[in-house]
Amino acid sequence: MKKKIKIGVLISGGGSNLQAIIDGCEKNEIDGQICFVGSDNSDAKGLKRAQKHKIPIFVVDYHSIFRNYHQNISNASIPLDFDLEEIIKKQNLFSSQTPRDKIRQFFEIRAIGENRLLKEMLPYSFDLLVLAGFMRILSPYFIDRINIDHAKPRIMNIHPALLPAFPGADGYGETFRYGCKVGGCTVHFVDYGEDTGPIIAQKSFEIFPDETLDDIRKKGLEIEWQLYPKCIRLFAENRLEIIQNVDSIKSGRKKARTIVKILPKN
Ligand code: GRF
Numbered sequence: 183m184k185k186k187i188k189i190g191v192l193i194s195g196g197g198s199n200l201q202a203i204i205d206g207c208e209k210n211e212i213d214g215q216i217c218f219v220g221s222d223n224s225d226a227k228g229l230k231r232a233q234k235h236k237i238p239i240f241v242v243d244y245h246s247i248f249r250n251y252h253q254n255i256s257n258a259s260i261p262l263d264f265d266l267e268e269i270i271k272k273q274n275l276f277s278s279q280t281p282r283d284k285i286r287q288f289f290e291i292r293a294i295g296e297n298r299l300l301k302e303m304l305p306y307s308f309d310l311l312v313l314a315g316f317m318r319i320l321s322p323y324f325i326d327r328i329n330i331d332h333a334k335p336r337i338m339n340i341h342p343a344l345l346p347a348f349p350g351a352d353g354y355g356e357t358f359r360y361g362c363k364v365g366g367c368t369v370h371f372v373d374y375g376e377d378t379g380p381i382i383a384q385k386s387f388e389i390f391p392d393e394t395l396d397d398i399r400k401k402g403l404e405i406e407w408q409l410y411p412k413c414i415r416l417f418a419e420n421r422l423e424i425i426q427n428v429d430s431i432k433s434g435r436k437k438a439r440t441i442v443k444i445l446p447k448n
Contacts, residue, residue, distance in 0.1 A: 187214040187418045190308040192299070192316040193221050197228015198403055199314040199340060199410050204235050206411035213418040217306045220299060222318050240302040244318060247295045251287075260290050261297040264323060269293075272322040274375035289321055296324035310417055313339040313372065314410070317351065322374050333424055335371040335379070338417070340410050342367050342402050344384055349377035354402050358395045365389050365398055367406045369413040371424075371442065380442045382422060385409045421445040 189207070193200055200219060206212040219232035222244040232239050251258045269289050276285050295318065303311075311328055313320075320337070329335050343353030344366040350356070357365040366386035373379035385405045389398060416422050423443040430439035 184213060187309040188217045188307060189214045189414065190303060190306060190311045191216055191219045191232075191314050192311065193219060193226050193228040193314050194223060194317040195226055195228060195315050197226065197231045197314065199406055200228045201231050202407035202411055203312065203314065203414060204231065204237070206414065208235075212411055212415045214310070214414060217308055218303065220302055222295070222316065228314070238306075242295055242298040242302060244295050247298075248291060251291050251294065255287075258290060259294060261293050261323075264290070264293040264297075266290075269322050272326075272374050274373070274378060275319065289323070292319065292321040293323045296321060296327075299324065300327055309336065310414065311337045312410075312414065313337065315340075319376060320372060325372060325374065335373070335424065336417075337372040338369060338382070338413065339372050339377070339379070340367060340369050340406055341377050342399075342406070344368060344386060345370065345377055345381060354399045355395060358389070358398050363389055365402060367402055367409060369409055373440075380424065380440045382413045382416070382442050383409055383444075416444060419447065421447065 189203070191200055191203065203212070204216060207214050207216060216237050218238045218240065219229065220240045220242065221229055222242055224241045224243065229239050229241070266286055266289060270285060273289070276288070325337065328337055341349070341353055343357050344364070345368040348356040354365065364386050366384055368384045369382045370377070371379040371382065385408065387401050387405060421444055423445055425441055425443050426438035427441045428438045431437070
């Protein structure tokens with residue numbers, strides 16, 4: 183029998199996507215097993231869902247990290263292996279016009295939180311890290327310590343919009359306010375930007391004139407619960423191939439874009 187992949191999950195809220203993944207694993211639709219659920223806050227309702235299924239949980243309280251950092255900036259407990267210059271070179275979140283102090287504070291706080299996440303995750307050997315409504319940006323400090331082999335990204339995220347449209351925290355809200363006639367969600371690997379990583383799969387729905395933002399969120403979540411387990415299954419089946427799309431150079435990019443090819447089932 184094929185070995186099940188080990189899946190770690192990070193959440194911030196209700197955890198309905200986490201539930202869909204738990205169900206997918208329990209029904210053997212995903213050849214995987216969730217080995218931990220972590221959260222950036224202890225109020226995340228999804229933690230209760232994990233406990234109900236006897237999945238180990240942990241919390242790294244980002245609010246207190248922010249508070250402590252700003253109360254005592256000169257004495258902040260920045261990880262010893264944090265290299266600001268290296269992070270600034272890699273990151274794709276701030277332009278070169280952004281004040282350096284702002285960038286430094288942003289990445290120092292992230293590194294403190296991410297170092298704690300990494301310590302909590304250390305006891306578990308996992309194949310895939312799934313962000314299921316985890317509302318914190320992960321910096322190169324964290325990403326590089328998970329993606330040991332750059333050709334094999336292993337942090338997945340689900341975003342509530344059809345990327346590259348509407349990255350950021352409120353995908354459904356922005357889709358609705360823009361007056362889009364179609365909305366959707368995207369599953370992608372995480373890279374150094376905000377919701378810019380290689381797209382694995384997308385699913386869309388129609389938006390009708392009489393629908394409210396709540397209707398859109400409800401419709402969106404329902405398709406997320408179908409799409410996310412499917413993508414995790416593809417990962418477990420080793421069917422996600424990372425390739426360099428050289429065609430993207432013709433359209434003016436300096437470097438080939440990394441894209442995901444879905445391999446047929448053998
Ligand atoms: C989802 O809409 C997801 O796309 C976004 O945050 C929401 C999380 O919902 N990133 P839940 O916690 O899985 O219910």
